[in-house]
Amino acid sequence: MKCVICSRKIYENKFCHLHFKAYTSILEKFRVWQKATSINWEDYLCQIQKNSLTGEWAKEVAKYLIEEEEKKCLEK
Numbered sequence: 001m002k003c004v005i006c007s008r009k010i011y012e013n014k015f016c017h018l019h020f021k022a023y024t025s026i027l028e029k030f031r032v033w034q035k036a037t038s039i040n041w042e043d044y045l046c047q048i049q050k051n052s053l054t055g056e057w058a059k060e061v062a063k064y065l066i067e068e069e070e071k072k073c074l075e076k
């Protein structure tokens with residue numbers, strides 16, 4: 001199995017260690033943001049993608065998660 005984003009070896013949960021690290025920091029920041037702004041998950045992911053301060057790894061993860069959300073919508 002390979003990372004869904006970069007095709008490196010899987011570390012955990014579909015991601016390589018670099019993308020998994022970015023993924024966990026996205027989740028952590030989301031909890032903080034949600035308390036402060038009650039932002040929803042999709043808007044939050046969009047913000048990450050737009051934010052120039054976000055690292056490339058996190059942007060790639062956000063892009064992937066947005067695509068996954070869209071797929072879920074299509075399946076409904």
Ligand SMILES: [Zn+2]
Nearest residue numbers: 003006016019
């Ligand atoms: Zn990766």
